[in-house]
Amino acid sequence: MAKNVVIVESPAKAKTIESYLGKDFLVASSYGHIRDLVKKDKGIEIENHFKPIYKIPEDKKNVVKELKKLAQKADTIWLATDEDREGEAISWHLKEALELSDNKIKRIVFDEITKKAILEAIKNPRGINYNLVNAQQARRVLDRLVGFELSPILWKKIRTKLSAGRVQSVAVRLIVEREREVDAFVPESRFKVVGLFSFTDEQGNPQQLKAELARFLKDEKEVEDFLRKCSTADFVIEDVEKKPFKRSPAAPFTTSTLQQEAARKLRYSVSRTMLIAQKLYEAGYITYMRTDSVNLSDFALDAAEQAIKNDFGNKYHHRRTYQTKSANAQEAHEAIRPTDISRETITASKDEKALYELIWKRAIASQMSDAEIERTTIKIFAKGLNDLFTAKGEVILFDGFLKVYLEDTDEENAENGEEGILPTVKKGLSLKMESITATERFTRPPSRYTEASLVKKLEELGIGRPSTYAPTISTIQKRGYVHKEERQGKEREYKVITLHKNGKLAKEVKTEITGGDKGKLFPTDIAAVVTDFLNKHFPEIMDYQFTARVEEELDEIALGKLEYEEMLKEFYFPFHKKVKVTIDVERPDTERVLGTDPATGLTVSVRLARFGPVAQKTDPKNSGAKPIYARLRKDQKLETITLEEALGLFKLPRVLGEYEGKEVIAAISSFGPYIKHDGKFISIKKQYDPFTITLVEAVHVIDSKRVSDSEKYIKVFDEDPSYQILNGRWGPYLKAGKRNIKLPKDREPTSFTFEECVALANNTEETKGKKKAGKKK
Structure with a gap:
């Protein structure tokens, strides 16, 4: 058993580091965080100095059990999680969950996974930085308090399953306000x-x-x-x-500038960029990818000088140091750069190679002469x-x-x-x-936000930090805002x-x-309603300057200049008082009356219903009569839809005529536009509009679907129709009940007998969905 156990966050990182350390070291992975706040009572003892209550999630219990076994047999535990606040907190959670004494642990950090950096870190261990831990916990507690107190109000006053967050709600506000600017714009x-x-x-x-x-x-x-x-x-x-x-030239990449430039040059989403960058970092190709610093180390500056002079000549080199504009940047970190600046490209996937080359070019160019x-x-x-x-x-x-x-x-x-x-x-x-x-x-009109330009705006306003941009933008899309x-x-x-x-x-x-x-970000109607509600009742939470000030206070906690509890007390108690008052306010009225249907005399209005925005016709003379509903289209908004546009929605479902003696109907459901014929529902492709599609076009859709279905089925067995050989995206396969099984490539698919298929199904191990191993950063 190794005397030294090094714990990192990801297994990919573990393999690389273990190859550098030798036989006395065993490198294990925590698979990200190993503890999380409990759900009960917000997971925080508010009256007990805002103490967080943690538990080990079910999917992490085996990980913790294995790490405990390793820790008990080792002389020293090296906590080698990432060098930011989140990584520092993971190290502290490991110490607590594994019940490690201070004299048994050594905390090491590095901003690149190279042999030199790892061995240098081993030579210079330190203790856990509790100021960084407190800053991470303060952010986590603050976001939990905001989310857990605001979300139930939204469920009660607007719609269930909605969520609010200190950063996400402000990001949504930016997008909603920009959309309103676009709507109000009159071109000249x-x-x-x-x-x-x-x-x-x-x-x-x-x-x-x-x-x-x-x-x-x-x-x-x-x-x-x-x-x-x-x-x-x-x-x-x-x-x-x-x-x-x-x-x-521009400065080397920070997290946000990498996200912006990868979006512009490579068309990557923010989350995709961070996923690829994580892989490059874990493989040892680039330095740590969560940073707001534009600094390059002396080692990197010297390496860049050598590479530029070798490749382009002396006159192309100009040594530069950059100053980060943000007052709160963590200057101890480096900008994102290749670990080996002399390496212009790498052998990797297409995406990884493209992002690496972008990082290399930016880093090299930053040390080159002016044009x-x-x-x-x-x-x-x-x-x-x-x-x-x-x-x-x-x-x-x-x-x-x-x-x-x-x-x-x-x-x-x-x-x-x-x-x-x-x-x-x-x-x-x-x-x-x-x-x-x-x-x-x-x-x-003003341009709508892309993911990249939203990151840029959030950074300009001082809202969020490098690690928060990607999850924030993913969250507001997943939540339907x-x-x-x-x-x-x-x-x-x-x-x-x-x-x-x-x-x-x-x-x-x-x-x-x-x-x-x-590729632009469009707010939904629910985003506008929630933004208006929160602006009205919680203006401080939605205020850009307030949100930026919170980030500054978190930085002060990280530097040991502000107490964790003091910051939370100042925020929470006035906020909680406002929450209690807001519970009794009336629900926002989202209905907007557009006018009267000239054909029927019914009142036409739009509103936010349980399952989304709808247009409705109601009888002003008979309040008991059931309204007639129609869904709004994706590109229509409650705030701007006209009476004429709303009346057009009631033309669906449209009866187009008959085909093979049966009605053909065009309509829209929550899954999109479709054609209905003979009890079957066929999705309409983008080139057809359910409001204008003709019977001839609909028949073409029906026939095309039949052809594709017939080509899909290679063989169906009379002995048991649940056994089918089908054509799939990656070639023929066997469908046995709910299971999909690969067929041997050396056989003609039609040659398989029923007995062979049953045997194949019985002898093929059932693959289960991958167990989620803990949340990664």
Whole structure:
């Protein structure tokens, strides 16, 4: 039995570390947290200094039992959980649950899983940092108190199974408020003017120059007046301005900037990014991925210098140190970087490889020289015009860090002209006008949040910490407050007015698709109702500054500057008093009357029902009459739906006609739109709308479903129809009752007899769902 037992959080990490430590060390895993708050009475003894009451969950009892056995036989227990507050708390829980004495434990931390880092950590053990433990417990207790006291109020006043949280409710508020900004936005029309000019250069070659008017023109009349002046104007180059400037690289990744850039460049969700980063860290490829520091160690700076000079040359290297903007950043940590900066790529899955290469590029680029760029601005003047045309271009004189990496941005509303390489021109050069085109453009509403831009906003406001962003965004989607989806845009007309070189004006009306959104976060109606209720009754909980101030106080606890109990007392007792008062308030009225159905005289309204938003028709003269209901569509909202749109919902279910002597009906259920025929329900694909689908299209859906079903069944046995050989996503398989069993690949699926299938089912061990092993960070 090894004298030294090292306990880490994940088995993947355990294997890597054990290979570095040698025969005197055994590395075991706790599989994340081993204790959690009990559910009874919030799991907190409020009157006893807010003491948390922990228990070992059922799925962790065997883990704890095995770890206890190992601990009893070992001389020293090395607690090697992650170096953040959560990891520190796990080490403390291990000490308590395994009943370890202080003289038997050594706490070690490292921000990368490399042999050098692990051996260095073993040489420099420390004790458990109880300030970090208290900060983690304070966050856990605070979130438990908020969730356990607010959620029952929401169940009572709005709908069951709702939840509230100190950070999640604020995140939902951001998304709801942005959606209301989008709804309230009224686009304004204006015209963007672009001129195409020609000239002959000094070598006698014809050249063209495209330039943009320095301002927008407000309407069609102003456009026509301006173009008429242009038709007789003489255009000349008034000025050619060349300005050198430098572009500097972005800092190495923190958790939030990695999440944002992976979303922009790789299209990864926040949770997917963190899952992949966790794997890279556990495999020893990158440093710890939960950090708000942009620091790089001297070791990393030296390694980056060597790699850059070797790969690109001395002039590409520029040693830089970055200062984290956040006052509460944990500067002892490093930014996220490769553990071996000389390694440009790795052998791993496609996703892991892509994220690693992004991290490598960002880290390397941060230590490279500025890019040197020359920006040219050409100003074009014509007598009689008050406005200048300008053409802008950039020439990269020295690429510097751009050789490796350029950061993306979230900016979607930029309407800058195209920048590229411009022809060589001199001041005073006469230009010939080829055409001037005024294109109608519309102002755009604020952009809805993506997961990445929401992380950025939360970080700007100081809400949450690196470890909280991914679970918060996942939670608000799982709870049904927010959904991420793609929405098709709508067709819109716009005008194009062109002045040709012959002096004639041409007008066109064109169409474009506008308002489409991909991968954006949309709030549901329940999100809006809950946000309004919490804003009204718990404004402090929903206040951005208050939530950020809580984070600052947690940081103070972590630094030993604030007492755990003092912080909780100051928050909890006023909050609890407000909870007791709110129990007696009236339920929010979500009903919105839209008007009267002209065909029936019934009142049409919308409201939030038990299973979601509905439109309803009620008889104003007979309160006892049963209302008629229709579900709202996913892209409709209680706050903005019109009477006409609501009346359209009552057209479902639609009888489309008959097929094979039986009715064909189009409708929508909670599972989405469908066609009903001969007692069967067939889901409609995205290209069909239940409100407009024709009988011909519906018959095509029915026939297509029959074909796919017939292709699915390879063989059904008369001896027992529950035994079937089917075509699946990954090839033919045997369905035996509720079990799915792989078929040998060296046999033709149709050749199996019933007896062979029964034998195969009996001899194949039944696979059970994977047991959840404890919550991982």
